[in-house]
Amino acid sequence: MRQYNNILVIIEPKKDKQLALERAIQIARFNPKVTITALRLIYNFTNEIRFLGKKTELATHNDAEEATQAELNKLIAETLALHPDVKDKGVKIVPKLKWVSDISDGMLEEANSGIYDLLIKGANHHGILDSIIFTPHDWNLLRHAVLPVVIAKDHPWTGDSSIVVAVDFTSTEKQLMNVLLLREAQMLSTITKTPIHLVNSAPVVLPTVMLEVPNYAPELYAESILAEHKRRIMDFAKLHHIPESQCHIAEGMPDDVLPKLCQKLNANTVFIASVGRSGVGAALVGNTCEEIVDFINADLFVLNRKTVTHEQKAAHTQE
Structure with missing residues (x-):
C-alpha cells in the first residue's frame, strides 16, 4: 500500500483555522517522513493596474510577497507550536508562495506538477448557484486533479x-x-x-x-x-x-x-x-x-x- 510522503496543503487566507494543514499534521503523526508543502497563492493584480510603472509594480510585488511570506512563516511556526510531538518527530512543513492570475488554475497547476502524491484542501460552503455561475475551487480540483484529493472538514x-x-x-x-x-x-x-x-x-x-x-x-x-x-x-x-x-x-x-x-x-x-x-x-x-x-x-x-x-x-x- 502506498504511503503519502509529499502532501500539498492549500492555505486559506483570512481563515483562523487551517483545516487542511491540521489534517496533514494528523497524517504526519503516522508517517514522520512526510513533507508537507503549505501553498499560499497570491493573486497577481498588476495585470489589472495598467498605470503602474515598472519600478512601482516591482516594489508593490516585492512588498506583497514579503508580507505574505512573513504571514505564512508565522502561521507554520504557530501551528507547529500547537503540535510539539509532530515538531519533535522532524516533520517538515515547507512554505511555498505562488503568484497566479487565476486562483483555481493556480491550485490545479501546482497539484498536477508531479511533485506531490496527495492534496488536502479545507472545505468551502457551496450554494446551488455556485455550480451554475462558476466552478468552486474545490470542485475544480475534484474534477481535474491527477492525484488523490482530500476535502477536509472541521471535525x-x-x-x-x-x-x-x-x-x-x-x-x-x-x-x-x-x-x-x-x-x-x-x-x-x-x-x-x-x-x-x-x-x-x-x-x-x-x-x-x-x-x-x-x-x-x-x-x-x-x-x-x-x-x-x-x-x-x-x-x-x-x-x-x-x-x-x-x-x-x-x-x-x-x-x-x-x-x-x-x-x-x-x-x-x-x-x-x-x-x-x-x-x-x-x-x-x-x-x-x-x-x-x-x-x-x-x-x-x-x-x-x-x-x-x-x-x-x-x-x-x-x-
Whole structure:
C-alpha cells in the first residue's frame, strides 16, 4: 500500500483555522517522513493596474510577497507550536508562495506538477448557484486533479469513528475504482486503526413500461434490485476480506442514502469516486460526489478518472 510522503496543503487566507494543514499534521503523526508543502497563492493584480510603472509594480510585488511570506512563516511556526510531538518527530512543513492570475488554475497547476502524491484542501460552503455561475475551487480540483484529493472538514478524528468506502457496481470502470478506493482506505485504516465500512445505495426506479404489465408487483421489482445490489457488495467484500457486518446497503438515491449511512456509521473519512464532469452538464447535473459534499460531516477522499489514468501510466512507466 502506498504511503503519502509529499502532501500539498492549500492555505486559506483570512481563515483562523487551517483545516487542511491540521489534517496533514494528523497524517504526519503516522508517517514522520512526510513533507508537507503549505501553498499560499497570491493573486497577481498588476495585470489589472495598467498605470503602474515598472519600478512601482516591482516594489508593490516585492512588498506583497514579503508580507505574505512573513504571514505564512508565522502561521507554520504557530501551528507547529500547537503540535510539539509532530515538531519533535522532524516533520517538515515547507512554505511555498505562488503568484497566479487565476486562483483555481493556480491550485490545479501546482497539484498536477508531479511533485506531490496527495492534496488536502479545507472545505468551502457551496450554494446551488455556485455550480451554475462558476466552478468552486474545490470542485475544480475534484474534477481535474491527477492525484488523490482530500476535502477536509472541521471535525475530530475519534477512536470510535469509521472509514467509509462508497462503492458503485454500475460499470466496469467504477468497479475498478472501487478497488482503488479500497486500497487507499486500507492504508488509512492501517495507520489509524479505524475499521472500514462499505456502503452502497440501490435506486429503485420503476420502468414506465412495466406499469402496463398484467399482475406486475412493484414491491417484488424493488426487492430484486435490492437483492442484486446486496449480492454485489457481499461478493466484493468477501473478495477483499471485509466482514459482512461492515457492509451496508439501503434503498434510495445515492445523494440521499450515503449521507445518512455515513452519519449512522460516524464516518471520519469517506472515500468516493468522482466522474469528473465539466461544462454545462456538470453545472446543472453534477455527480454523486459533488451532490453530497455539503451533507457529509466527514473528510472526503476523492479519486477521479484522471487520477486513475495518471497512476496507471506511472505504474506502467516504472515497469
